[in-house]
Amino acid sequence: MIDRLTPLLAERPWLLADGATGSNLFDRGLQSGDAPELWNTAHPDRISGLHRAFVDAGADIILTNSFGGTRYRLKLHKAEHRVAELNETAAALARAEADRAGRVVLVGGSIGPTGEILEPLGPLGLDAAAEAFAEQAAALARGGADLMWIETMSSIEETEAAIAGARTTGLPIVATLSFDTNGRTMMGVTPSELAGLHRKHRLAASGSNCGTGPSELVACIVNLAAASDPSAILVAKANCGIPQFRDGEIRFDGTPELMAEYARLSMDSGARIIGGCCGTTPEHLRVMRRALEAHVRQPAPDLTTIESELGAISSGASAQLRGEFSRQAGAVGGATGKRSTGRRSPRTENS
Numbered sequence: 001m002i003d004r005l006t007p008l009l010a011e012r013p014w015l016l017a018d019g020a021t022g023s024n025l026f027d028r029g030l031q032s033g034d035a036p037e038l039w040n041t042a043h044p045d046r047i048s049g050l051h052r053a054f055v056d057a058g059a060d061i062i063l064t065n066s067f068g069g070t071r072y073r074l075k076l077h078k079a080e081h082r083v084a085e086l087n088e089t090a091a092a093l094a095r096a097e098a099d100r101a102g103r104v105v106l107v108g109g110s111i112g113p114t115g116e117i118l119e120p121l122g123p124l125g126l127d128a129a130a131e132a133f134a135e136q137a138a139a140l141a142r143g144g145a146d147l148m149w150i151e152t153m154s155s156i157e158e159t160e161a162a163i164a165g166a167r168t169t170g171l172p173i174v175a176t177l178s179f180d181t182n183g184r185t186m187m188g189v190t191p192s193e194l195a196g197l198h199r200k201h202r203l204a205a206s207g208s209n210c211g212t213g214p215s216e217l218v219a220c221i222v223n224l225a226a227a228s229d230p231s232a233i234l235v236a237k238a239n240c241g242i243p244q245f246r247d248g249e250i251r252f253d254g255t256p257e258l259m260a261e262y263a264r265l266s267m268d269s270g271a272r273i274i275g276g277c278c279g280t281t282p283e284h285l286r287v288m289r290r291a292l293e294a295h296v297r298q299p300a301p302d303l304t305t306i307e308s309e310l311g312a313i314s315s316g317a318s319a320q321l322r323g324e325f326s327r328q329a330g331a332v333g334g335a336t337g338k339r340s341t342g343r344r345s346p347r348t349e350n351s
Helices: 005-011 024-028 036-042 044-057 071-077 080-099 125-145 156-167 192-200 214-227 256-269 281-292 305-308 314-320
Strands: 061-063 107-111 145-153 173-177 205-210 234-238 242-246 249-252 271-276
Touching: 024 036, 024 044, 024 249, 024 281, 036 080, 036 173, 044 061, 044 080, 044 256, 044 281, 044 314, 061 080, 061 145, 071 080, 071 125, 071 173, 071 256, 080 107, 080 125, 107 125, 107 156, 107 173, 145 156, 145 234, 145 305, 156 173, 173 192, 173 314, 192 205, 192 214, 214 256, 214 305, 214 314, 234 256, 242 256, 256 281, 271 281
Parallel strands: 061 107, 107 145, 145 173, 173 205, 205 234, 234 271
Antiparallel strands: 242 249
């Protein structure tokens, strides 16, 4: 298969990924408890319209509406027999909008968690999980995806199963984890451990998505960059602020200005693929694009800069920023926290 991501990264200092799928579909009529993937056939015009809006806002990468597209997630909606149909259609819808852009826009085949607990902590075997991910990935590739985009993972085991499944397509693989629990994922994985997975599996890119807001995600990218090889392509895709319950609905409080500053600090932190997750609309993305186009990269931000610009971060992520890598402090034991080339460490004072 052709790698379209690497040549584009060679031409550009950064790429803009799209924003949220689920929260934007709720604004377009999706109801709580419904499977967004079923809209690929039930309401393809609404899915295409969202992709088009992100392309028009300046996205260089759009993700397919297939986050819950494994047989295990679709089984919750009695649609496990429709894996091939729903994923292939998801990719085809995104492909059509990308090809209409008049410039290079890549399609990332979105692969989310199965919703099951994998061995050794749970009942789902690693081989069974990898087989399910391979089934989904094959359909996304047939539909026209340029790369496999594994996202919102929490465990090493499931991330590796997804990588194994995605690898069967021969397409570049991106993997992002959600570091939403004191500088770790829900299953205890740290940015330092993700850097190890990046090296082990020769990922095209890795990083963080979703989480608890822009400040925490930027801190995770700083910590990931410190533990990564200098050539590693890093991804930042933060939620649009913090979710709040208003008038019977969940709304994210991030303004376009906040997301613009998040985009700039993400670039400073070392991310080369920058986008938004839950709550991020095409309007947010348009402002982020302008911010990145006007920004000249600065040294990586320190704790004071992140918190003053974006808000407070967790004690675990703060400890990692300070170079404390004990498990109690929120990092992984034995990690050096430094890039092999002696890359400048995060700023120790506001600049």
